[in-house]
Amino acid sequence: MSTAAPIHLTDVVKRPDVGTAGNKVQVRTNFFEVTNLPTINIHHYDVTISPDVPPPVNRKIFSQFIEKFRVTDLKGVRPVYDGRKNMFSAKSLPFDSKTFEIVLSEDVRPNSKNPTPSFKVKIKKAAEINLEELSRFLKGKSALSNNCLTAIMALDVLIHHEPAMLYQTVGRSFFTPAGSQPLSGGLDVWRGYYQSVRPTSGRMMVNVDVSATAFFQAISLPQMVVKILDLRNTDDLRRSSLNFKKVERVIKGLRIRATHRQLSSKTFKIFGLTNTSAKDTVFNQVVNGKDPNAEPVEVKTNVAAYFKTVYNVALTFPGLPCVIVGRTAMLPLEVCEVVQGQRYHKKLDEKQTADMIKFTCQPPAVRANNIRDGLRILNYDRNDFLKDFGLKVSSEMATIQARILPVPTINYNPASRDPNIRPQFGAWNLIGKKVLRGAKLSSWGVIVFGTEQYVPKAQITAFVRELVVTCNDTGMNIVNKTPPIMYCNPHGDIEAALKDIWTRAGNAVKLKPELIMCILPTTGVPLYAEIKRVTDTVLGISSQCIQTKHTRDAKKQYCANVCLKMNVKLGGINSQLAPKSMPFLEDKPTIFFGADVTHPGPGDTIRPSIACLTASMDGKAARYAAAVRTQTSRQETMADLAEMAEELLRAFFVSNRVKPERILFYRDGVAEGQFAEVMRVEVAALKQAFAKLEAAYKPKLTFVVVQKRHHARFFPMNRDGGDRSGNCLPGTVVDTGITHPFEFDFYLQSHGGLLGTSRPAHYCVLHDENSFKADQLQDISYKLCHLYARCTRTVSMVPPAYYAHLIAARARFHARGENWSDSYSTDTTLSDGPAYARVPKSLTGVMWFM
Template identity: 55%
Template sequence: MEEPAFQITQLVRRPVIGSEGRKIRVRTNYFEVTRMQETNISHYDVTITPVVPPRLNWKVFDRFVEQNQQALGYTKPVFDGKKNMFSPKLLPFRQAATFDVELEEDNAPVTSRRPPRRFNIRIRKTDRDIILEELFLFLEAKGRMTNNCEMAIMAMDVIISHKISTKYPTVRRSFYTPKITQPLTGGLEAWQGYYQSARPTMRGIMMINIDLSATAFYESGALVQLVSKILENRSYNQLRSGLSESDHEKVEVIIRNLKIMDNHRAGNRRRFKIEGLTPTPASHTMFVMGDGSQIDVKTYFQNTYNRRLEFPLLPCVVVRRNVYLPIEFCDVIQGQRYMRKLDEDQISKMMDFTRQNPTVRANKIREGLEILNYRGNEYLQQFGMSISNDMTTVDARILPTPVIQYHPSSREHHVTPKDGVWNLRDKKVATGATLGSWSILVFLNDVRLPENVITAFVRELVNTCQDTGMNIPNRRPPIVRANLQGNTEESLKQAWLKAGNAAKAQPQLIICVLPNKGPKLYGEIKRVGETVIGVATQCVQSGPVKTPKKQYCANVCLKMNVKLGGMNSFISPSLIPFISDRPTILIGADVSHPPPGDNRKPSFAALSGSMDAKASRYAASIRAQTSRYEIIEDLANMVKELLKTFYQTCGRKPDRILFYRDGISEGQFGTVLQNEINAIRAACQALEHTYRPTITFVVVQKRHHTRFFPIDRRETDRSGNCLPGTVVDSDITHPFEFDFYLQSHAGLLGTSRPAHYHVLYDENGFNSDSLQTLSYNLCYIYVRCTRAVSLVPPVYYAHLITNRARLHSREESEGGEITFGVVKQELQRVMYFA
């Protein structure tokens, strides 16, 4: 008989804050709310008709407030741009009222006689006020997080953002300003913005988290210039000859729904939204005049406005039914966000734009405070709010660096990393795999990559692998050439056969040499290797193959070794007693979703589970599931798979489960915890009715805006960031739940982002020090590199597995059925995803 699903009514309370490590102080991008009103906040529902976008809603609302001060009791309520309005006191009309608002068109031409737009605003009092006393009790750890507390925090977010939202483009809690921009490719530019959010903290006070933000906007100005940039800076001379079919399609997709103004009539400009492009150029696009006669667009503009088209062979933009404008007579309106996925080059430029070292980032955040101008904000003053202009200084600790162990025969088999980094010199992997049956598959011809160059690379790779502790009896694997435009599946099968025939043994590995970082070829290699043939593949770039360096070969060796079942390194069992004392499985979980706008492809859920007492080897479990659904639908069966594999590998079922869950927002904590804890329990019970290991469930978040800034220069790494092992579990953390921030990695570029760990459920009795130290130590045994990583490896691997799962799916035809390949049994127990 199954146990009933149990209800979790409260998340884990924080034990005593940690004491392990060296104490320091750091600054953080939190700003204290020094004063708040104590009386209740009145909450109203707002309905604006006709329905318009939030940006226009704010303008309509501001006009309504301006025109109806008496009816509003001379207060200035705040508005979230959608539905919610908050007032510092009850308004005179009590329950409900309706108002008419007139709004003149922005940039309306002087000569235009178009009447103002009319709107109707209905304001209705909600059932209850926001009782701030409940929020104060929660902050003092005397009350729980109620719906009322959530509404109070939401109201604070609206209060601090209302004024800025009426001035600048806003996306959720961020606003963007054209003051600091950088061009991207394809007619886009990056705008710097600022994120702000009200956060309850352990200090018993509210704080405002302020950070830099950035997103892509269309470049404003001449539309013809934008078209030129979309087509990779096509010259005007080339544009004069018109667009090819593919160019026409590319431009139309990117500019559809873009807002423009015409520019062919001085002082009388109108706004439009682009619905598409005409299939024919302006010189051949016909429309019917008022008198019933037909005329082409080019002739019409020549006759009516004495404007001769410079680009008569470009199509026109369609702005309404049978209303066409030549591209050259249109200007793109500023401040329009680009909503599609950026390409690789645009992402790279965006990363360059957003990457600032801690000192620069801290200074820019302070500059943002000048734009926000909390002290001069009349809305904050109305609600009795004051916010400090100084970054908060908090207590932190630097946890001790763990000792990493390699094979005892290494010249240096114990290593203590410095600043989170070490190298493989004089070290041999803890357990070296044997590679006997393998081949090299080269996706370049003899001219671009001659045979002797490949042979030299293989020699260097084999020597490095042998020096690093792998055993490679077959030093001369067969080399197979593949046609880039050919059938990748057939090429891999050919390489598989050659490997097996040469070694007279089951093939273990195919090394694929790629001409560039083309994601399509890489994805097809992984799909075929892992779901069709059942062989591990290792991709390398042709550049490093031409000039092989020992460091590169060593990094490739680390990946090869674990794909073949080896173990690279481990941490002394005495430093991870939770794992080494009793059979324990670590499980990392993640769900990845298709890109925005893609509603056909599924989401993928993945688990990675540790398979030994050193937590150095992992197995994977994957499922495709309902698109954009965050809860893992088949979690019970996925956990059962990993528990079975653990038993088959170790000979015992785990006594304890430590489950690290990625990708959950705070609003989803309760739902995910309730569903997923019951699924984990169900998995255990399905194996044996009396089997009940103790479970700890920890959420790991990286998508947050908390940053740390060193105060003492001696407490920084080479990048100017806080040292690896910096942990903060007081001051800015939850008022009473068990959470902490851990910056476990060394910075490379920009400002490091700490991981936020939040314990939702704990049957294992962790205290602050034990969980923080364990999580930090684990970050040193990520198999792909010799540096501490930014979050615990089980979660990192789960993330890699979901990305790999996406490569395993394919569309049978354009718009056809999507099939999902299953990883072959022989690979499921090794780290094929490394």
């Protein structure tokens, strides 16, 4: 009797087994079980709304469509809609294709330039979804087919439909102004709730989490200007030199409501500001004479006079510009107020970011309670749409099996008083320890960005003295203990100043400089960015930036942390895992790769994306080198990966005189929808790199995606089961309950909690020639998280990927002429993107990016 061929379930790696290492614990997670999966066939319809408008307007059109036609044409059926193209129904509609006409009321018309109130809504049957195939997929008996994907999408649209109709939505989150808090610059931070339907082993789950984003405050435009320009009050609007270019950049595209006509609820979109004030913006007004038979005449007037004459509104601020709301339409700022519920899309500045972090940073117990609050708003039990489809969702957080992996031993220099350390709660200290291999620093200089009046030389000298003592105590060899100190203007020619201190440092000891220490007055980006551009790409030298405040009272702990950075920047090694801790690394020549691609800010179509590849350069996974390339903006796959991998494999060979036989590649920043494309392109590129080195060279490759942008969180069952921050203990690993039905993935919370709720990293294995078992890969990943070179804490994801992320962000500073001073800037007026310089070979042997 012939046996049936095995089912081909997936093109990525199937889960080899379930991990057993570590102490078993139960944890709660913000996943809620679907206790009743619909058994009906779901009817899928394609929706086309014309003319084309954004999803929020689509939903208003759809709402009026349902209100008008539900009883007649839809025969009482309540479909759900995703705001774009897809509509799902629990029952078949009495037509396969039909077009309806909807007229929107004036207050929700989408655009003052195109005030068409009439829309055509075409509904066309697309498919019928059988949920039986989804059940088979969840049980590991069927691959993820297009029918399964559509079924999951239908369930996702089903749980999102009602909140999307009631609240402001962004992606899979909806937001409410209740409990909002102000940010600077005319913004509020709103709390939101994220929800997503997730397939897991044997069951569907709903992942619910809290989220937050910035919205414009619903205030008058003069108040908005005050907040954008950080003025004291509206009286300051009479000042002559206000930066209205900055104001225009912030408010362009904002929707406003005019207040001078009380009965009108019409809204307008801002297209810009006038170059002249309301009293100086002149236009021709058509005026009827006293004689009714006479022709109307045109008279010149200005906006301020017009509003006084026509609306009896005397402007308080006639010196302010007007907003342009149409081809010729203009409104004075003070008769406009911002419509509530408009999301702020640009990058937050430093203060706004800090305030946002304070708002979102919630201890685990608080976050869990807020998630439960969100569940009450979602109200699954009383959602009529869910009832129509027969979907039921548990109101209790899922309890799942987790394990706490064993803590490794970390080795420092044998000359240390205590060379072997086992971290507690993911942290340890440097007291009594020397770095494993201390670097030598013979030639260096100190440059202070400020004046000696505010930063006395005695203060800098005392700090340098303490730093030198700490570095020598920690195992470095600082030969020149009195480097030259130079002052310079932080607003002057930074490149010239850095070249000057480089020359002085070299002349002081007649040796080529190895490090420049920079004392910075603030944490602002522009000065830091220029220092890194010049030192990284022009001088080809490592730099160490210190804030002035840390030089006033040189603390031993701070100096020790700086020492860790300096040591690896100069080629030293801070620590390693105890021998035989990681056989995979030690048994055969092995290299760890980390890769990431970062993209320019929202709305920026000029600047390129930056791809970075890092690779371990020794048998301890302690020293790394990097390759950086720019590529087409927003391209996720790494365009030059083959060339970059070849470069780093050659560097590994030069360093070790042997080619790696095994490769573990950690790829950061890839969403699930990009897995297939990234695996197809990047695994092939790596194989191409191997072949370029030698036709017969075929190391065993494992390709793992590391995800941090997800919403899975873990909560200890009781206070004793967590650390001091209330988070689960470092080393918490989960590979059942909420993971993929049959693919090889796991969640690892490798770091100790500090503030807020810790986010585990999600590891997904896409390609595996090393035949990893679950325990082995989880153990390697956790142990690697103890080897991040610039702190004495475990980190949240493996250092190769962490370094790649750091370097890709750092490489943004390597473009000449960038303006980092304006956080609102999304300048896309240049015909070409900025030119990015590469780091010279003189730095490739050291971890300059730390």
